[in-house]
Amino acid sequence: MACIVTLAAPCPAWAADLLDSLYGRWTTGQPAPFTMTWTRERDGFAVRWTVPGGREADIHFTPTRRPGVFAGRTNQGWSMFGRDKPVNPLVEGTLYWARSTPDAVYVYSLSVDDRGAFVLDRYACRRAGQGRLDVALQRRLPDGKTEEMTMQLAKAGP
Template sequence: MKSIVLGFRALPFLFVFVFSSIAYAADVDRFAGTYTGKAEFIANGEKQHRDLSTTITPSKDGFTLSWTSVTYRSDGRTKEATYTIEFVPSPREGIYSSAMKVDIFGKRKPLNPLNGEPFVWARFRGDTFSTYSLFITEDGEYEMQEYHRTLTEGGLNLVFHRVRDSVVLREITAFLAREG
């Protein structure tokens, strides 16, 4: 009899887990796909052009986010950077934890900003999917990079901010068209 009572007590937690997982999947599924676009902005007094791409892929435990930025400088040089991060649901609805490191027990977890690594998380709020990266600089200040991707007809509106100690150092906006 005692095990039946304990079983009934566990039911609400099971329902919360199952329905939260379904809600998380619904957030990710709306944004899933590959998006490409171009941005133009001023950096260090120089006009720069970037080709941008973002791919959001649902997985069994969350999703993977990959993005590439190709910068074209006025002197003809180019710089390409690609990043891929896995995210898993956190205990808080609509918020995902990065899973960039594996601990000694095989559990995926975020990096440690106190070790000079970025602490990264993601959030879904309505039609906007945001990712945040927190860096602690060598002198103990902070830098945040924020990517806000809002669903629009045909793709995503991207707004990127790079902020150091409350000062916006860079802002880039672009439209990324959904491929396929």
């Protein structure tokens, strides 16, 4: 997978290999399935999943100038890392970004409600053997509490 775009740092080889292993549709199965779909894009990757509360997220990530850091883009616009129509979570929208390490891809989202309270989600996505993906969600709430949930997903399709 080529992770180079204009003014972007090349994706380290381990990051490209890890991303290649994530592509496809993953699910927890029944009764209340959590599904995450990873797809390759010309200059990065996209992830689609259902966030807590039932809203679907469809985020497109592009490499930034920092190796292993990816800017997120939705139909609302780019995250603050982008150059056109940035999303400002203090006004509206959710800020998304991702980073890769040798063993995981972390997807982050930051939203601010109309009272100024924030919710910060971190999804740690790790391959766990053939046909398995472990996803650990850590949600930081405005009262200082943290909610955590771990899911084991199985490969459900390309």
